[in-house]
Amino acid sequence: MNGKTDWLIETKNLTKIYGDGVEIYALNDVNIHVGRGELLSIMGPSGSGKSTLLNMLGALDIPTTGQVFVDGQDVAEIKNKDIFRAKTVGFVFQMHNLLPTMTARENVEIPMMGHAGAKERHERAKYLLELVGLGDRLKHLPSQLSGGQRQRVAVARALANNPPLVLADEPTGNLDSAAGRALIELLHELNHKQGTTFVIVTHDPAVARQTNRVLVMADGKIVREDMIGSPIEEDLKMWQHSGLGRRIVNDEIDDLENLNLSSKQVKTLKEVLQNNQH
Numbered sequence: 001m002n003g004k005t006d007w008l009i010e011t012k013n014l015t016k017i018y019g020d021g022v023e024i025y026a027l028n029d030v031n032i033h034v035g036r037g038e039l040l041s042i043m044g045p046s047g048s049g050k051s052t053l054l055n056m057l058g059a060l061d062i063p064t065t066g067q068v069f070v071d072g073q074d075v076a077e078i079k080n081k082d083i084f085r086a087k088t089v090g091f092v093f094q095m096h097n098l099l100p101t102m103t104a105r106e107n108v109e110i111p112m113m114g115h116a117g118a119k120e121r122h123e124r125a126k127y128l129l130e131l132v133g134l135g136d137r138l139k140h141l142p143s144q145l146s147g148g149q150r151q152r153v154a155v156a157r158a159l160a161n162n163p164p165l166v167l168a169d170e171p172t173g174n175l176d177s178a179a180g181r182a183l184i185e186l187l188h189e190l191n192h193k194q195g196t197t198f199v200i201v202t203h204d205p206a207v208a209r210q211t212n213r214v215l216v217m218a219d220g221k222i223v224r225e226d227m228i229g230s231p232i233e234e235d236l237k238m239w240q241h242s243g244l245g246r247r248i249v250n251d252e253i254d255d256l257e258n259l260n261l262s263s264k265q266v267k268t269l270k271e272v273l274q275n276n277q278h
């Protein structure tokens, strides 16, 4: 297949078998489609094949059978995988893999080596660190940054060559829940601003809820797919099913001062809740 499709990623009957004696189907006939500009999460128990799938999508590993298409290209047919990875895919891992003796800025410059001149690398690293909110930490070493900040450097590094796709394996795994939420918010912002497609492996349902769609894996297969509304829609659903939501719709609110909402805000909420009733 040649040329661009609507899908940024497509897998066809993707299977990965490990082991010589006892065969382990790390991936078992996986068919997924990921649209351009999606923010997708993958969940599932330990050992269900999430990292294996991510590695296949990023051409870090070779399938036993089946195919992976990224940006319309059959990954197996790509001769220079290093160039493909540098240009098309950014990676963020749970262990951020920053080089400890290099500053934040130098770490972000690494993927640009060989693709851009020194001045351009330097400028872009600064731009990206500003983009992730670390404009005042350019010269800090990883050891001088918090876990959340280090993960932000890893995100900036993943974006270095402006890839259409970023793959993140448990990017919030080492962060507390507030830092984790902030990181996913950052990915959302980058997704909106730059149209970058994100595929995020996570164990955390709160992280998955922040994405547009969740694929759930078990035993090497995709066993469920959930569409998720925008966070606002999710909040609205909660409101609709709450006693308060019902009272707003039924004009039974008489304690506005306790709600911290103006009567105008209540009116707007009522309209939105009514429009969202299914």
Ligand SMILES: Nc1ncnc2c1ncn2[C@@H]1O[C@H](COP(=O)(O)OP(=O)(O)OP(=O)(O)O)[C@@H](O)[C@H]1O
Binding pocket: 018, 019, 024, 025, 026, 044, 045, 046, 047, 048, 049, 050, 051, 052, 053
């Ligand atoms: N290099 C390997 N050699 C042999 N078996 C492997 C290898 N890598 C993974 N596996 C096996 O493949 C299966 C899927 O592993 P994978 O790392 O994809 O799981 P995961 O869903 O990412 O799990 P976790 O949530 O624990 O990270 C597991 O049963 C694992 O033991």
Ligand SMILES: [Mg+2]
Binding pocket: 050, 051, 052, 169
């Ligand atoms: Mg894993």
